[in-house]
Amino acid sequence: MEFTYEGRRYPVIVERKRVKNINLHVRTDGSIYVSAAPHVPERVILDFLEKNAARIAPASDRVRQKRQKTVLTDGAEVPWLGKPLTIRYSPKPCKTVREGDVLTVFARTPEEAEYAFIQWRNAECVALFRELNKETYEAFRAAGYQVPYARIEIKDMSSRWGSCTAKTGRISMNIRLMQYPLGCIKGVFFHEYTHFLHQDHSAAFYAVLRRLYPAYDRYDALLKG
Numbered sequence: 105m106e107f108t109y110e111g112r113r114y115p116v117i118v119e120r121k122r123v124k125n126i127n128l129h130v131r132t133d134g135s136i137y138v139s140a141a142p143h144v145p146e147r148v149i150l151d152f153l154e155k156n157a158a159r160i161a162p163a164s165d166r167v168r169q170k171r172q173k174t175v176l177t178d179g180a181e182v183p184w185l186g187k188p189l190t191i192r193y194s195p196k197p198c199k200t201v202r203e204g205d206v207l208t209v210f211a212r213t214p215e216e217a218e219y220a221f222i223q224w225r226n227a228e229c230v231a232l233f234r235e236l237n238k239e240t241y242e243a244f245r246a247a248g249y250q251v252p253y254a255r256i257e258i259k260d261m262s263s264r265w266g267s268c269t270a271k272t273g274r275i276s277m278n279i280r281l282m283q284y285p286l287g288c289i290k291g292v293f294f295h296e297y298t299h300f301l302h303q304d305h306s307a308a309f310y311a312v313l314r315r316l317y318p319a320y321d322r323y324d325a326l327l328k329g
């Protein structure tokens with residue numbers, strides 16, 4: 105199904121299930137999702153969408169714009185550890201190398217630049233997360249907490265920064281964190297490690313977290329923004 109708003113068409117995913125009302129929301133990929141009971145006619149759903157279009161269409165646009173990837177042309181900027189990093193093409197074969205806020209890649213096209221950037225980003229991420237894992241583990245042990253040395257899995261996730269499976273001693277970390285300041289990434293490490301002690305977000309959880317990482321709230325606000 106789709107509906108039109110100000111001349112633009114928006115695809116809609118309709119799920120039929122036992123719900124009382126027609127429910128409507130914009131998903132993280134910008135698609136519009138509707139749930140309605142099996143007996144509700146399509147015409148009624150469309151009316152409902154049209155009534156809510158002024159709210160729902162701009163929300164969908166915003167999400168989709170945000171998701172649109174930066175095209176890595178020569179001189180393009182990408183966010184890197186909280187600061188802009190400028191991509192520079194090297195016409196001659198070279199290793200991807202960062203000097204200050206410039207990243208030099210061997211590329212002639214945005215596709216080649218993206219390939220080089222992703223290779224470099226992944227390696228940087230593995231090295232940084234390994235270091236922060238050790239640092240966080242040691243901070244907990246030094247404070248007297250019995251936590252395991254976590255096995256880190258790096259994932260590309262759209263809806264969470266990290267997760268902790270206390271039973272298996274595993275922590276998943278989102279690679280997209282590499283765009284944010286180091287303090288934010290540390291905050292997620294401390295957050296997930298605290299879950300080894302408390303599997304909830306109780307007052308006890310935050311007491312440990314804020315004691316071991318006093319800057320937590322400041323950096324967490326940045327990630328939420």
Ligand SMILES: [Zn+2]
Binds near residue numbers: 295299304305
């Ligand atoms: Zn949590």
